[in-house]
Amino acid sequence: MHKIDLHIHYKRRKRDQDTFADEMCRAAKEKGLSAIAFTEHDQHLPPSELNRLAGEHSICVYQAMEVQCYSHDLLVYGETMPDVTGGDNERAASIAILREAGTLAVILAHPFRKGKPIRPEIAELSPDGIEVASCNTPPWAIPAILEFAKVHGSGLYVNSDAHKERRVGGHWNYCRELPQSNQDLVDWIRRRRVA
Numbered sequence: 647m648h649k650i651d652l653h654i655h656y657k658r659r660k661r662d663q664d665t666f667a668d669e670m671c672r673a674a675k676e677k678g679l680s681a682i683a684f685t686e687h688d689q690h691l692p693p694s695e696l697n698r699l700a701g702e703h704s705i706c707v708y709q710a711m712e713v714q715c716y717s718h719d720l721l722v723y724g725e726t727m728p729d730v731t732g733g734d735n736e737r738a739a740s741i742a743i744l745r746e747a748g749t750l751a752v753i754l755a756h757p758f759r760k761g762k763p764i765r766p767e768i769a770e771l772s773p774d775g776i777e778v779a780s781c782n783t784p785p786w787a788i789p790a791i792l793e794f795a796k797v798h799g800s801g802l803y804v805n806s807d808a809h810k811e812r813r814v815g816g817h818w819n820y821c822r823e824l825p826q827s828n829q830d831l832v833d834w835i836r837r838r839r840v841a
């Protein structure tokens with residue numbers, strides 16, 4: 647079994663630092679993770695940099711992004727990232743096009759954070775997955791998250807949402823066989839749908 651964390655940041659909140667992605671990969675490797683996805687807000691590393699990180703740290707690193715949409719954070723995975731230059735409707739439309747093509751998977755990050763309920767626009771999206779646990783998912787929300795997953799067929803994920811090295815390794819998912827590419831990860835997430 648492999649440990650995989652699909653929600654890790656590569657930028658420090660306060661100050662930027664060029665080597666932070668390397669430090670996060672190192673921390674992940676030390677904690678026994680086999681694979682991670684870098685999910686920065688509205689931006690992603692170029693494929694050449696992801697390949698370098700994977701090679702130097704002997705860990706799978708998938709392309710992903712954390713996209714704010716209708717006041718929620720959506721984690722998106724795939725070879726092609728959606729266009730995030732527009733507002734909520736444009737972002738949702740870009741995500742929908744890639745999902746319909748089968749090249750993007752979506753996980754709803756930390757639902758019910760700060761007590762906010764899931765908005766109908768997000769429910770309509772029927773995310774492929776939902777985070778049932780993370781640094782930012784409130785434990786009291788677990789019953790509601792399980793209910794949402796059942797109704798919308800979303801798979802359940804446990805990710806760290808690490809913004810600091812010490813948070814890496816606190817949460818992960820088990821995976822029998824590691825996805826071998828970004829598209830393989832998309833297919834893996836879509837297969838894990840509950841219904």
Ligand SMILES: [Zn+2]
Binds near residue numbers: 653655685712755807
């Ligand atoms: Zn995050």
